[in-house]
Amino acid sequence: MDEEDAQHHEGSPELFMFLASTVHDMKNSIGVLNGTLENLLAAAPTTPEQPGYGQLAQMLYQTKRLNDNLIQLLALYKDVGKPGYPFDPAACRVSELVEQVAAQARILLQSRGITLDLDFPPDAIWTLDEDLIIGVLVHAINNAIRYTRDRLRLAIRIDGDYLELRVEDNGDGFPPSLLEAGVSAMNSQRSAINFLNNSSGLGLYFSSEVAKMHKYRQRSGGIALENGGTLGGGCFVLRLP
Amino acid sequence: MSGAEAIAATAAEGAVDWAEKRYLLVDDFVGIRQLLRESLRNLGAKHIDQAASGGEAMMLLSKTRYDVVLCDYNLGDGKNGQQVLEEARIRNLMLPSSVWLMVSAEKSVESVMGAAEHQPDAYIIKPITEGVLLTRLNRVWNKKQIFREIDQAFADKDYLRAARLCDEQIAHDRLHEIDLLRMKATLLLKSGEPEQARKVYEQVLEERDYNWARCGLAKILMNNGELDAALTMFQAVITDNRFYIDAFDQLARTFQLQGKTEEAFGVLEKAAKLSPNSVPRQRALGQTALKLGNIPVAEKAFRKCIEIGEYSVMKTVDAFFGLARVCAQKNDTKEAIRLLNAAVHQFGGDQVELRVKITEGLVYHETGDYRRARKSGDELEAMLADETKQRPDTDTCLDMATLLFAVGVREAPVGLLCYVTRNNHDNAPLLEDVQKIFDKARMTDEGVELIKASRKEAADMMNKGVLLWKTGKLVEAVEWMRVARKALPHNMRILFNSAQILISQLQQTGYVRELADEAIAVLMHVDAIAPGQQRFAQLMEQLALLAPMSGVVAAAAASEYEAANGAIPDKPQDMRG
Numbered sequence: 001m002d003e004e005d006a007q008h009h010e011g012s013p014e015l016f017m018f019l020a021s022t023v024h025d026m027k028n029s030i031g032v033l034n035g036t037l038e039n040l041l042a043a044a045p046t047t048p049e050q051p052g053y054g055q056l057a058q059m060l061y062q063t064k065r066l067n068d069n070l071i072q073l074l075a076l077y078k079d080v081g082k083p084g085y086p087f088d089p090a091a092c093r094v095s096e097l098v099e100q101v102a103a104q105a106r107i108l109l110q111s112r113g114i115t116l117d118l119d120f121p122p123d124a125i126w127t128l129d130e131d132l133i134i135g136v137l138v139h140a141i142n143n144a145i146r147y148t149r150d151r152l153r154l155a156i157r158i159d160g161d162y163l164e165l166r167v168e169d170n171g172d173g174f175p176p177s178l179l180e181a182g183v184s185a186m187n188s189q190r191s192a193i194n195f196l197n198n199s200s201g202l203g204l205y206f207s208s209e210v211a212k213m214h215k216y217r218q219r220s221g222g223i224a225l226e227n228g229g230t231l232g233g234g235c236f237v238l239r240l241p
Numbered sequence: 242m243s244g245a246e247a248i249a250a251t252a253a254e255g256a257v258d259w260a261e262k263r264y265l266l267v268d269d270f271v272g273i274r275q276l277l278r279e280s281l282r283n284l285g286a287k288h289i290d291q292a293a294s295g296g297e298a299m300m301l302l303s304k305t306r307y308d309v310v311l312c313d314y315n316l317g318d319g320k321n322g323q324q325v326l327e328e329a330r331i332r333n334l335m336l337p338s339s340v341w342l343m344v345s346a347e348k349s350v351e352s353v354m355g356a357a358e359h360q361p362d363a364y365i366i367k368p369i370t371e372g373v374l375l376t377r378l379n380r381v382w383n384k385k386q387i388f389r390e391i392d393q394a395f396a397d398k399d400y401l402r403a404a405r406l407c408d409e410q411i412a413h414d415r416l417h418e419i420d421l422l423r424m425k426a427t428l429l430l431k432s433g434e435p436e437q438a439r440k441v442y443e444q445v446l447e448e449r450d451y452n453w454a455r456c457g458l459a460k461i462l463m464n465n466g467e468l469d470a471a472l473t474m475f476q477a478v479i480t481d482n483r484f485y486i487d488a489f490d491q492l493a494r495t496f497q498l499q500g501k502t503e504e505a506f507g508v509l510e511k512a513a514k515l516s517p518n519s520v521p522r523q524r525a526l527g528q529t530a531l532k533l534g535n536i537p538v539a540e541k542a543f544r545k546c547i548e549i550g551e552y553s554v555m556k557t558v559d560a561f562f563g564l565a566r567v568c569a570q571k572n573d574t575k576e577a578i579r580l581l582n583a584a585v586h587q588f589g590g591d592q593v594e595l596r597v598k599i600t601e602g603l604v605y606h607e608t609g610d611y612r613r614a615r616k617s618g619d620e621l622e623a624m625l626a627d628e629t630k631q632r633p634d635t636d637t638c639l640d641m642a643t644l645l646f647a648v649g650v651r652e653a654p655v656g657l658l659c660y661v662t663r664n665n666h667d668n669a670p671l672l673e674d675v676q677k678i679f680d681k682a683r684m685t686d687e688g689v690e691l692i693k694a695s696r697k698e699a700a701d702m703m704n705k706g707v708l709l710w711k712t713g714k715l716v717e718a719v720e721w722m723r724v725a726r727k728a729l730p731h732n733m734r735i736l737f738n739s740a741q742i743l744i745s746q747l748q749q750t751g752y753v754r755e756l757a758d759e760a761i762a763v764l765m766h767v768d769a770i771a772p773g774q775q776r777f778a779q780l781m782e783q784l785a786l787l788a789p790m791s792g793v794v795a796a797a798a799a800s801e802y803e804a805a806n807g808a809i810p811d812k813p814q815d816m817r818g
Binding site: 023025027028030032036038039071074075089091093099103127134 | 276279348368
């Protein structure tokens with residue numbers, strides 16, 4: 001957000017510039033907070049019984065949520081899903097995508113005693129907007145932490161003309177209200193506000209918009225929430241053409 | 242293969258030793274710098290420097306050749322990350338192998354437009370985590386390996402070979418296919434092969450509607466004179482993405498080519514609103530506004546141009562001239578002269594001094610001070626009398642001739658117009674403009690005769706060289722073309738033939754360093770006057786087959802750049818009182 005955006009806000013460019021620089025500052029602060037917590041947790045003995053370790057882990061979890069929300073709000077502010085958004089699809093190695101998502105989630109998952117299984121075709125290449133897709137997958141993992149017992153699975157495969165990316169957990173599955181919100185997110189007939197009332201609404205809305213931006217030869221992407229999958233718990237499914 | 246093994250395998254395949262590299266971190270937020278330093282240390286890095294501002298970064302960059310620069314886009318006051326990058330590249334402070342990662346708080350429009358001439362190797366969005374950093378570093382490194390030979394040929398201006406290398410790589414590299422095609426199209430355009438470039442863009446567009454490919458295609462249409470088609474295509478890109486600034490700038494140019502100054506003005510105004518921090522855009526806006534007599538907008542644009550130029554290597558003396566003209570329109574001669582003095586002070590050089598004198602004359606003329614205007618004219622004439630000094634570019638010559646006639650000087654402008662004619666003896670549209678200036682000075686008949694004589698003079702010089710060459714008198718031909726070049730330093734036909742004859746000589750005698758350097762210098766000069774010529778690419782290719790070019794061309798191009806633009810600012814200069 002910078003001077004260039006400010007020009008679109010005829011009302012009060014000065015106020016906008018002030019808000020923009022504040023947001024910039026907030027991102028820096030959260031980044032430092034997040035990094036410091038990860039460094040502390042990485043340096044700490046790996047016995048989660050240590051006093052204070054649990055609280056640190058909880059702080060990191062909350063910081064990640066805050067960061068997720070900020071990223072999504074910024075994207076919405078920049079009209080993610082609309083033509084003006086700086087959408088940037090490029091050929092990308094699926095292995096590198098997984099590498100980056102796993103690295104971002106590693107400390108958090110470790111601190112909560114959760115294992116992440118990875119399953120993907122090592123040589124696959126797909127055209128996608130890497131930053132946006134990493135954002136969606138990391139968010140899905142942070143979300144799954146709430147529902148899982150102790151295991152998550154990031155599974156990617158090529159399914160005909162689509163790349164299917166799944167985040168699965170071994171918990172008791174998503175509650176019906178969340179499954180319903182997942183359907184709403186992909187249903188353009190309903191107004192965004194309906195499912196934004198749900199606490200998961202922002203993330204779902206962001207993910208569905210990102211999915212829909214990915215278009216190729218008349219096909220476009222989508223998301224779905226379901227129960228079952230390999231681990232028998234909740235599944236977040238992203239499909240990209 | 243399990244996921245973890247696959248990751249390990251991918252990492253091993255592109256393994257780079259990041260521990261021994263030299264790093265520069267640029268961010269105005271100390272917490273972020275500490276965190277990044279921590280991350281780099283975890284990768285094993287030992288040599289890490291930090292800068293809190295663009296100015297500080299430039300100081301460090303001028304002392305050390307870094308392997309990796311991590312630079313925040315938003316650096317508070319002063320230079321932004323893009324300006325630091327541009328200056329570092331233009332001042333040649335980066336190794337070809339150096340990696341520049343631009344960091345931003347969010348996905349930026351710039352990262353997708355790719356319109357800026359100097360692109361970072363990759364953009365990273367905050368917060369930067371170790372895993373993402375390592376993946377991106379490895380990726381950029383591997384990409385650089387793949388593009389190394391192509392980039393080298395590009396830097397050597399051997400565009401045809403670079404384009405062939407792209408083809409070879411495309412055949413077996415699906416990951417970089419689109420990047421390679423984009424590069425190939427650029428190279429073909431630089432080689433004066435727009436039809437082939439057009440095919441590449443069309444091929445890419447069959448796959449996906451990339452805006453850069455649509456813009457590339459539209460630019461070809463525009464240069465081809467298919468202005469309506471170009472217009473439609475640029476407008477389609479803008480409808481699709483209102484942030485695609487490059488399309489605005491090109492749309493404005495198309496309107497200008499159609500002679501629709503008001504439409505061009507409207508588009509430029511919008512573009513400058515969307516993205517105000519561009520020196521060339523503000524200059525174009527100012528000049529168009531001046532043309533339309535919209536003094537307030539012209540003034541604002543030129544002032545903005547000077548303001549942002551302060552921190553940019555794109556800084557231009559044109560903004561000072563434009564603003565001086567604005568002041569003249571407002572009858573503020575004093576301010577205009579102050580600006581012209583500032584231009585001499587800040588830029589200096591013969592060319593700038595000539596243009597300052599011209600603008601000074603125009604300012605006095607426009608404010609009705611004909612006595613002072615005539616004095617400027619006389620001073621100009623005296624400056625021109627010094628034959629050892631290089632004449633300015635064609636546009637400046639025409640401006641100068643117009644002014645000199647207007648203030649009543651006769652001989653000097655006639656000389657200038659003949660000079661322009663000799664240097665462009667087969668450029669019909671330009672010669673029409675020359676004739677118009679004669680007409681305005683009530684010298685229609687003399688003009689016709691003078692143009693005819695000047696054209697013949699140039700043609701005779703060229704024919705003599707070609708005849709010597711065709712009859713196998715190569716040494717004499719080379720010698721004669723040196724004379725011709727000196728007499729007609731901007732004549733493209735003479736310059737190309739001169740290079741051609743030098744190359745023939747080299748082909749016959751084998752590689753001689755001095756002759757090869759002479760040919761390169763001639764070609765660099767021609768490329769600076771008129772880039773994108775087919776013959777340029779062909780001759781460079783022939784030359785490259787004869788001699789190792791690595792580095793020579795870059796040096797020649799840099800000195801050509803300096804000759805045209807004056808010394809690049811911010812270089813350590815000796816202090817003169």
